[in-house]
Amino acid sequence: MVTERFHHILDLENCNGNIEDPKALISFVEKIASAIEMKIIGGPIIQEGVRDNPGLSVLALVDLSHISVHTFTKYKEALVDVFSCKEYDKEKVLEISKEFFATPETKIRHKEVWWGK
Numbered sequence: 001m002v003t004e005r006f007h008h009i010l011d012l013e014n015c016n017g018n019i020e021d022p023k024a025l026i027s028f029v030e031k032i033a034s035a036i037e038m039k040i041i042g043g044p045i046i047q048e049g050v051r052d053n054p055g056l057s058v059l060a061l062v063d064l065s066h067i068s069v070h071t072f073t074k075y076k077e078a079l080v081d082v083f084s085c086k087e088y089d090k091e092k093v094l095e096i097s098k099e100f101f102a103t104p105e106t107k108i109r110h111k112e113v114w115w116g117k
Contacts, residue, residue, distance in 0.1 A: 004085065005085055005113075006085075007113040008083075008110065008111070008113075009111045009112075010079065012080070012097065013106065015101040015106060016102065016106075019055070025069055029069060032067055032092075036093065038084065038088065041061050042061035044058050054073045055070065055071040055072040056070075065085060067081070
C-alpha cells in the first residue's frame with residue numbers, strides 16, 4: 001500500500017435543529033475542511049432525502065478525499081464522515097461536530113479506521 005488512509009465516522013443522536021438547516025450544514029462542512037487544512041475542490045453539494053427517510057446529505061470533495069454529512073431529521077440523528085489520504089486532527093472534527101449538533105441529550109459514537117504502511 002503506497003498511501004495511508006484515515007477514516008473517521010461520527011454517529012450523533014438527539015441533535016439540535018441544525019440538522020434541518022441547509023446553509024448551516026454547508027458552512028459546517030466548510031468549517032471542518034478549513035480546521036483540518038483540507039482544500040475543497042468540489043462542492044459542497046446538498047441533497048434532500050426522500051419522504052420516507054427525511055433529512056439532508058452534504059458532500060464536499062477535498063484535495064485528498066471527502067467530507068460528508070447525512071442527517072435524519074425524523075430521528076434527530078446525524079452522521080459525519082471524513083476520509084483522507086492525509087492524516088488530520090480527528091479531535092477537531094469531533095469538537096466542531098459537538099459544537100454544531102449537540103444538545104445536553106446528544107450521544108456521540110465514533111469509529112476510526114486507518115490503513116497504512
